[in-house]
Amino acid sequence: xxxxxxxxxxxxxxxxxxxxxxxxxxxxxxxxxxxxxxxxxxxxxxxxxxxxxxxxxxxxxxxxxxxxxxxxxxxxxxxxxxxxxxxxxxxxxxxxxxxxxxxxxxxxxxxxxxxxxxxxxxxxxxxxxxxxxxxxxxxxxxxxxxxxxxxxxxxxxxxxxxxxxxxxxxxxxxxxxxxxxxxxxxxxxxxxxxxxxxxxxxxxxxxxxxxxxxxxxxxxxxxxxxxxxxxxxxxxx
Numbered sequence: 239x240x241x242x243x244x245x246x247x248x249x250x251x252x253x254x255x256x257x258x259x260x261x262x263x264x265x266x267x268x269x270x271x272x273x274x275x276x277x278x279x280x281x282x283x284x285x286x287x288x289x290x291x292x293x294x295x296x297x298x299x300x301x302x303x304x305x306x307x308x309x310x311x312x313x314x315x316x317x318x319x320x321x322x323x324x325x326x327x328x329x330x331x332x333x334x335x336x337x338x339x340x341x342x343x344x345x346x347x348x349x350x351x352x353x354x355x356x357x358x359x360x361x362x363x364x365x366x367x368x369x370x371x372x373x374x375x376x377x378x379x380x381x382x383x384x385x386x387x388x389x390x391x392x393x394x395x396x397x398x399x400x401x402x403x404x405x406x407x408x409x410x411x412x413x414x415x416x417x418x419x420x421x422x423x424x425x426x427x428x429x430x431x432x433x434x435x436x437x438x439x440x441x442x443x444x445x446x447x448x449x450x451x452x453x454x455x456x457x458x459x460x461x462x463x464x465x466x467x468x469x470x471x472x473x474x475x
Contacts, residue, residue, distance in 0.1 A: 256449035263442035267376070270435045271356060274375065284429035288361045291424050295367060303421035304368075307379060310418045312346065315382045319343065322390075333455050338389045341447040345385040348443055349378045349436070361426050368425040376436035377428040383418040384440025387411040392448060 273280045308314070319342040326335040358375035391411035395404045419433035 252449045256445045259445035263438045266438040307421040349381045375432045377432040380419040380436035381440045
């Protein structure tokens with residue numbers, strides 16, 4: 239009985255934490271969108287930052303950031319997610335397979351839908367570094383990087399108890415997300431607010447998917463005494 243309530247408490251805490259983060263990040267995304275729509279000061283910063291980066295671009299930096307942004311397009315991220323999922327399946331980690339595919343692929347569809355809803359025009363320059371069609375808010379590359387590296391970070395953190403290793407994983411994931419976001423601003427594909435909105439969107443979606451998949455997965459397996467004990471010992475979190 240004690241293990242039963244312990245498991246339920248564990249699951250409920252993670253669901254609550256996930257919903258809390260989801261709510262905060264969703265409100266953040268909505269606030270950014272409202273600021274864009276009402277031409278709040280952030281839109282002035284958007285224009286100034288994009289213009290400054292465009293005026294101070296350099297060929298070596300442009301080449302490096304083009305390489306980074308190319309690795310995080312829809313098809314590279316989709317392929318990487320598929321391969322990682324297959325590897326997880328071979329390791330019999332079906333929860334993580336479902337979690338990463340739902341988070342990344344579902345996030346792609348969510349971003350596509352949000353772009354259609356908000357329909358923000360992309361930055362425009364007389365001599366653009368990168369010419370691209372479609373809508374700007376939120377940044378798709380940044381959103382995909384946030385969900386992909388976010389899930390991988392949670393997965394790796396759950397596999398170690400070392401504070402140093404956990405800090406390293408979170409730091410590397412954060413740097414990669416920031417690099418992708420910066421590359422999109424530098425190359426003139428997005429504004430700063432597009433990138434910040436995408437990060438909020440990605441964190442919101444991930445915080446909803448991971449606890450939800452975990453809860454449904456354990457409920458599907460049943461809550462027999464043996465399963466409850468095994469759950470407490472092998473929890474993905």
